[in-house]
Amino acid sequence: MFKRVWKLAGSLEGSGLDAILVLQPENRLYLSGFTGSSGALLVTGEKAYLITDFRYLEQAKEQSPHLEIVRMQETLPDTLAAMQEKTDLRSLGFEADYINFKLYRTLQEKLAGVELRPVEGIIERFRLVKDSAELAAIQRSMALLDEGFAHICGYIKPGMSESEIGLELEMFLRRRGAQGTAFPFIIASGPRASLPHGVASERTIRPGDVITMDFGVVLDFYNSDMTRTVALGKPPDKIKEIYDIVLEAQMAGLAAVKAGVPACAVDKAARDVIESRGYGDYFGHSTGHGVGLAVHEGPRLSSRDDTVLQEGMVVTVEPGVYLPGVGGVRIEDSVVVERGGCRLLTHSPKDKLIHL
Known part of the structure; x- marks a missing residue:
């Protein structure tokens, strides 16, 4: 899992992105090993975070020791907004074929000054070849x-x-x-x-x-x-x-x-x-x-x-x-x-x- 996450982190270099938000369940599982039904990954060039709610904190720590676990606040956009300064977030990639319009608009509202950019197929390409x-x-x-x-x-x-x-x-x-x-x-x-x-x-x-x-x-x-x-x-x-x-x-x-x-x-x-x-x-x-x-x-x-x-x-x-x-x-x-x-x-x- 560690190698998979840092392969994704390495792909940010030269992309113009500071981080990628991963929500698609299979992609999230592939990178984290986390099997809970609620969670998101935020992968930057230097660090990776698994954001989940109270129900899954203990499970997340056991299944994803290679990630920093962040307890979700009221909503995911609220949590990302609270992390914005810590992660120096200015441009954020998101899975274009998974995030719905409502969530996109909420992210726009909560993440003031952050450019949201759709990305396609990055993690799916990693998943093509099985280890x-x-x-x-x-x-x-x-x-x-x-x-x-x-x-x-x-x-x-x-x-x-x-x-x-x-x-x-x-x-x-x-x-x-x-x-x-x-x-x-x-x-x-x-x-x-x-x-x-x-x-x-x-x-x-x-x-x-x-x-x-x-x-x-x-x-x-x-x-x-x-x-x-x-x-x-x-x-x-x-x-x-x-x-x-x-x-x-x-x-x-x-x-x-x-x-x-x-x-x-x-x-x-x-x-x-x-x-x-x-x-x-x-x-x-x-x-x-x-x-x-x-x-x-x-x-x-x-x-x-x-x-x-x-x-x-x-x-x-x-x-x-x-x-x-x-x-x-x-x-x-x-x-x-x-x-x-x-x-x-x-x-x-x-x-x-x-x-x-």
Whole structure:
């Protein structure tokens, strides 16, 4: 944590900023190790402060010994105003995509003579490449998903609702140690599988249904993400056809992931397969995204992101084909970018459409 904070402090040199205010929860956690729900970081070129209220003072001292702990006054703007002279604050950067207009106006009023300047992506760029401790936490989170998939495949029976399946999967994963879910689980069956984000409904599973399950958990504050598509009995021939196409596209995407390759090249590798089979219009989302303290973070494996992949990044590869009225297929794995390729973090079977 100490190195991360001073890396940010070092970035202030030549920026024209005296300090950066950090409020975005994942950024705050990344820099401080503080897990409380209320707090802000003020990082100057010489010192870093964690501002929090009475409820979290003891916790903050334990979790963030590398920071000076400041007890919040009535409000954060009031506290910053009281610190203004001590920190010689004249120009303050803030997270442009997180602070709302009301807080911005209040900061303007309270911090007389301080220039407020929006900054974007500074801390997020630090977070792109994971260190060994982060990778270990992500690996543990991902391993739970493989256990969950094996369990739920033995649980699904005709007549169950999507919601019932989603609840069982969540409870199993929580019993295995998950802190929570990374997002509302997507359990989409039959024709509903054409909904890329079809969260679990009360629809009952029937013989012949395809079932797409996209799920992830939080463990040690790091997220995981995986998708598998299975069938209950014999699915329609069209589903079997697009499953093979999506699998081929996903394998092409995985083969393209390696350090030095732009993110958009991975998207193109997967997308080219689907387009060549005539289903390009039915694959309307990006091929993947970064995973870490947030389940969706940079880089994006899309045609619009030319970020060069680096060793230690964690990304998903998740092409899909979605046919209205018929169903859909998505296959997703999370991987670590390495020098000559990538390393799978999720290992559940996918080489052929599983029939439950």
